[in-house]
Amino acid sequence: MNKIIAANWKMNKNSKEAAETIKELSAFLNNSLPPKREVIIFPSFISLEASTHALSSSVLQFGAQDVYPAKDGAFTGEISPSMILDAGAAWVLTGHSERRHIIKEENTLVGQKTSFALASGLNVIACVGETLEEREAGKLYDVLTTQLNQTLAKLPTPLSPERLVIAYEPVWAIGTGKTAQTEDIIEAHAIIRELLKDIIGTSVSQTRILYGGSVKPENAREILELDNVEGLLVGGASLKAESFAKIIQA
Ligand SMILES: O=C[C@H](O)COP(=O)(O)O
Numbered sequence: 665m666n667k668i669i670a671a672n673w674k675m676n677k678n679s680k681e682a683a684e685t686i687k688e689l690s691a692f693l694n695n696s697l698p699p700k701r702e703v704i705i706f707p708s709f710i711s712l713e714a715s716t717h718a719l720s721s722s723v724l725q726f727g728a729q730d731v732y733p734a735k736d737g738a739f740t741g742e743i744s745p746s747m748i749l750d751a752g753a754a755w756v757l758t759g760h761s762e763r764r765h766i767i768k769e770e771n772t773l774v775g776q777k778t779s780f781a782l783a784s785g786l787n788v789i790a791c792v793g794e795t796l797e798e799r800e801a802g803k804l805y806d807v808l809t810t811q812l813n814q815t816l817a818k819l820p821t822p823l824s825p826e827r828l829v830i831a832y833e834p835v836w837a838i839g840t841g842k843t844a845q846t847e848d849i850i851e852a853h854a855i856i857r858e859l860l861k862d863i864i865g866t867s868v869s870q871t872r873i874l875y876g877g878s879v880k881p882e883n884a885r886e887i888l889e890l891d892n893v894e895g896l897l898v899g900g901a902s903l904k905a906e907s908f909a910k911i912i913q914a
Pocket residue numbers: 672760833837838839840841876877878879897898899900901
């Protein structure tokens with residue numbers, strides 16, 4: 665199974681900067697990936713097309729950071745799955761903690777986005793994770809159970825297992841420089857794998873689980889080698905091509 669190294673650029677980089685970073689990254693990688701790696705870049709909506717068109721051919725894949733669960737219509741400010749596909753992207757993030765906690769997106773909407781995106785032909789990285797308060801109150805298992813059950817409530821069937829990826833991102837480790845301890849990552853990923861058995865069933869061993877939260881070139885390899893870690897979702901350290909290339913090659 666290939667490990668996924670994903671870059672979430674969040675609300676950074678205009679179109680020109682995004683295209684330049686793609687070109688630089690490709691140069692650092694000699695336009696080829698190490699064996700058993702897939703790389704997905706998530707630029708902002710406004711720089712998505714410039715990113716997918718930055719190179720005439722590329723080993724990189726692309727995705728959007730959000731999606732609205734409708735084909736078209738009166739949804740001011742929203743972006744549909746077909747618009748994302750039309751921009752040359754194949755993936756979308758759902759349920760990122762910044763959307764859950766800053767934009768106040770609820771589990772139900774995250775679930776609708778996940779199922780509609782998959783049914784529309786996009787591949788999905790669905791994000792889950794607990795806040796520090798929830799962790800300290802011993803609610804890790806409950807939070808992951810609720811988030812996963814509701815996010816994956818109405819998956820289209822049949823669904824190829826490689827099209828749905830889960831990202832575990834403890835909220836307290838995002839952008840804080842505090843990477844979760846290896847035992848925290850192992851525990852959470854094992855819980856997610858068990859929960860997926862109930863929700864998805866037999867293909868669960870092929871469902872990739874990524875870790876995200878203060879990943880950098882210095883810790884990427886160690887995290888990638890942990891049990892049930894099939895990739896990384898990288899924020900801050902993905903903004904500079906050189907640093908992200910080092911993570912890809914870790
Ligand atoms: O989507 C990425 C995560 O929010 C991690 O961000 P970070 O690497 O800046 O902590």
